[in-house]
Amino acid sequence: MATQAYLLLYNTAQALGWSAALATTVRSIVVNGGSLAAVYGDSGWFVRTFQVASVLEVFHAGLKLTRTPMSAALMQWAGRTHVLIAVTHAIPHLQTTAAAGILILAWALTEVIRYPSYALSQSCPGWLNWLRYTIFIPLYPIGAASEMKLMYDGIPTMTAKKMYSISMPNAYNFAFDYTSFVKVVLILYPFLFYQLYAYMFVQRKKKLGPSTRKKED
Template sequence: MGAASRAYLVAYNAAQAAGWGVCLYQIAGALAAGGGPAEAYRAGAPSAAWMQCIAALEILHAATGLVPSNALNTFMQWLGRSNALYRIAQAIPELHANPAAALMLACWSLGEVVRYPWYAATAAGACPRWLTWLRYTAFIPIYPAGVAAEMVLMWRALPFIRRRGIFSVAMPNAANFAFDYATFITVVLAAYPYLWWGLYSTLLRQRRKKLGPAEPAGAGKRD
């Protein structure tokens, strides 16, 4: 990797870490001020929306080989979060008071203020062991909690989607095309546990590789 690419990745990941740190601070600040789930969600949502939008660059990073990630997997993860944020939580204000909305943003923020600093430090070639441990340990409780919050929001959104026809296309129309967003979300909900476990188990395998037992002193040395 060239120096310019390395510098860009350090700057990009540092910016993402800072942005999600602001989001976490805003959520915590709202709760500390006596606000409820709705206030906490609304405090952090603008920052989360910006950072999630900027994260679309990561699809390009993977597609161009700037980072060793699968472009399709990166796109699917970005799309899943974007759907939960922009088309569910942001589109249905009644969901803001549901604790799952604030929990979703809190879990995302907690995960990203660990993940992005690790990426930045790794790109800089100066990642401390403790940060690697945190990167491959913090996700264990955070990831399931965040996914559960996303699923709760999608489930709670279904009555509103059906009643208002949100993001749905009814027949007849000039394109002769119909799309029922409620059905789409129902299918997504059914697939979520399977998709989640695929990603989660991959992270667990990576954790074993990254944090496996250290090689004994002298191992691999030639006599």
């Protein structure tokens, strides 16, 4: 009972946070005549706060409070948070790009459906459940493409500033080149995205398949 109350509180808080992010995003686009340039500046605080806080979902999965595989929860959280904090927030000129605005819009549209469906759980209405397992079809690829675009566009700045890199020699005899790391991530990203995307289609079949509809009838 306590677990259900906690998850209800968590998912409700996330739903409200992402609703605020979506509302400020839409307002920003309308006020600026359709431009996406100010979206990050207007909505970034909400997005950063609630995206970072979603690390709790990794622990929820690890503690079996939810049915989501821990690997899927970790992969999604780490990928999103890296692009948001380590790349976009750290490189100011990326924040005014169309990719940043599209990214926030795609994420917010996804989450204002996902979290309410989690909060309502067993009493989730059919239309919301359908949206939950359908809207990801266009939005996930749009979000992933935006993430890759932001990382790619950030490479020149990462290289010039040697961001997060560790040079030799040092006391630990260890070197790390962040630009090379990002390039490897960009190569692997389509494959990692495919795993998550395929997992969502499996879940869609389970939630919206004929057997599920028969149970509801």
